Amino acid sequence: MISLPYNPSSKDSIISYAKKLIGKNLKEFCPKDIINGKNKGGFGQFLEKYYFLYEPNSLEEPDFSLAKLELKSSPLKELKNLKFVSKERLVLNIINYMDIVNQDFEFSSFYKKNKNLLLVFYLHKVDETVFDYKIKIVDEWNFPSLDLELIKQDFLKIKEKILNGKAHELSEADTLYLGACTKGSKGGNKREQPNSNIKAKQRAFSLKQGYVNHIIASLSGNKEKYGKVIDNLEVLKKKTFEEVILDKFKAYYGKTVSQIINDLNIELNSKAKNFYANLTKAILNIKQDCEIEEFKKADIEVRTVRLKNNNLPKEDISFKAFKYEDIMRQNWNSSEFKEILEKKFLFIFFKYYGDELKLEKVKFWNISNDDLQIVRKMWIDTKKIIISGNIVKEIKTDKNGKIKRYTNFPGKKDNYISHVRPHGQNSQDVFSLPIEDKLTREKFYTKHCFWLNASFVKEKIFKDI
């Protein structure tokens, strides 16, 4: 029996020992043969074994069972403004589909294990090994009661889907702060579920990246300019988060934009392109210079859409321009577009009645696994075009002498859900190409991005099925 450098039954003792990690890296306490070996273990395993001196396990109990403290390590990335944000979601324990259906939240494996977290954040760098990463933040995290209530709602939502025999349809974007993220090699690990014969992908509970960012900001003492939509527990005892949000909007259904502004007694520049974002904040009673706290923590993407009288959106939905070199380097599973599409969206639909726009409907949406596979095809086609240097299909001059270039990228007709189109300041706004274009012989091209087809937004998002 080795003696430990901390008292395993004292939370304070463990935390103060852990805090000595700040500024260190694994190299400082891992054995030489491990550092130089080809061992592929993760940061967390080395930390447990060589700093906290216990063998990594997958028990139901928290890692420090006597002190009821669960150790989690997670990578940070540094922003240009030198602030730290989470590199990814924080993955917690595996969801056992067979067991969870019999568990109440308070006695669930999730809550028993992760109620109190001891977090170790390290700075990830592409050109470093796990042994080099500098440890930046070490602290305890307990969930504030409002957050915990939303996490409980998330837990119950996940449990309900499994009870309904739909574990295979789970998606991380079903929920707010606590997600059900996939875990294990691609599609390889499948598990049985209680109320269906279909095997479901293995998933683990996870904290959304946005939530982890909030933890990091809190632990670093950074003040976030946040405004809460829900500021007391009572509201959540009667309604779900989504119901609370929708009810706030429903009060304005059928009203014109100017009526809403009048009712709210605010002044907004209706020509500003962030007008709808500002209007959303006003409806949710959030100050204009603040972010919507719950949306940030839940990674919710808000999009406004103007519908024509046949409910077809006037425009497709754009995303940020992609770098051709990024697409070349990535595969679908590591792609940025997949990551964005897997988020929860809040769509705010306005509809034209003559020249007037009225608030028609507001809807939370996240993409189904089946639809994601359709987008995958489009993404792969896009990558093929980039890596083969076959971007430009033809060059035309219109009667004003303007030159227009047409591309081979997937268009609206090629894919039910998504397509590729220009997205920049103008056609001179370019990104470099990893492979020279065969037709133009140029090593750059107008910035493009992925778009969601307006027809898909009408059929699968606006409509209630």
Add this chain to the structure above:
DNA sequence: GCATGATCATGC
């Protein structure tokens, strides 16, 4: 009226 290319407005 749709498909595709092109561009605007704001905030950071």
Add this chain to the structure above:
DNA sequence: GCATGATCATGC
């Protein structure tokens, strides 16, 4: 001055 959400323009 660029990134991002939103929107305009034109040919078929």
